[in-house]
Amino acid sequence: MPNDEKPTTSVWTRPRPQKREHLTREQIVAEAIRLLDAEGVEELSMRKLGTRLGTAATSLYRHVANKDELIELVVDDVYGEPDVPTVVDRTRWRTAVTHTAGELRAMTLRHPWIAPELGQVGLVHIGPNAMRMSSALLAQFEAAGFPADEMDQAMATLMAYVIGIATAEAAYLSVIARSGRTEQEWVAGLRPAFDEATQEHPRLRAGSSAQQDVHPQRIRDDNFAYGLDRVLDGLAARLTT
Structure with missing residues (x-):
């Protein structure tokens, strides 16, 4: 029986669109990462990203088919940041x-x-x-x-x-x-409540005090x-x- 199941789709499994001078995939990905870092994934939309890039959302769809493909691209771009040794004895x-x-x-x-x-x-x-x-x-x-x-x-x-x-x-x-607040300020502000909560839990209190x-x-x-x-x-x- 022939296998009629469709292969899993990915931005990496289809041809990359031709480059356009006014907008590149790299520009889209870089701006998407800036948006994500500033506002979180809940605020990522093709319309908002297009506005930040000074173009209509339809222009983005020439480079990525949907938001899922955009996420694939930004995740892979971020994976390029770590310095990973390639030669190890x-x-x-x-x-x-x-x-x-x-x-x-x-x-x-x-x-x-x-x-x-x-x-x-x-x-x-x-x-x-x-x-x-x-x-x-x-x-x-x-x-x-x-x-x-x-x-x-x-x-x-x-x-x-x-x-x-x-x-x-x-x-x-x-x-x-x-x-x-800074992390030190936040922790210091929480300490009185934590000390009170651990009155009956000496192990927790001892570890925190140390x-x-x-x-x-x-x-x-x-x-x-x-x-x-x-x-x-x-x-x-x-x-x-």
Whole structure:
């Protein structure tokens, strides 16, 4: 029986339209990222983007078929930001992966709208930047000695940790940004209520008290590094089995 199912469509699976002098795909993507960074994905529309670019929305549709395709393009453009080592020797794979994880976290914090969109676009990203980044990360796990059938799983485990914690971190920072306070001011303002709430929870109170003089960003950085180290400890254990 012939297979009548239509293939999954993507902006990357159809021919790119011819360039037009007054507007390019790159200009559209760059302005869309600026809009997303400033206002969030809920405010992204082809009409609003066209206005920001000084053109009608119909002009954008010559380059992207719909908003989903635009999201594919902006996600891949952002994936081009991290500095990911491509040549790694076996003794330094963990250093390379740690660096890459830090770059991915920074990418997510710069563009807090991106994490939810990763799932909306799909679990497989076939844009050129996403492919280069994934290939470089796989090379790091290959250098470590992971077998071919386990490298993808190791990479997925790392990505799940980094994107998961960075998403929560970005949401927390967004709340602070809306308050108009610095992170230190926001945390200091919350402390009296937290101390009151933890009167009957001494473990929580002790942990918070031990860090009350530490800058909140330092705490976030340390927490990220601790979790990343434990993830890599678990992955490294696979190399000795």
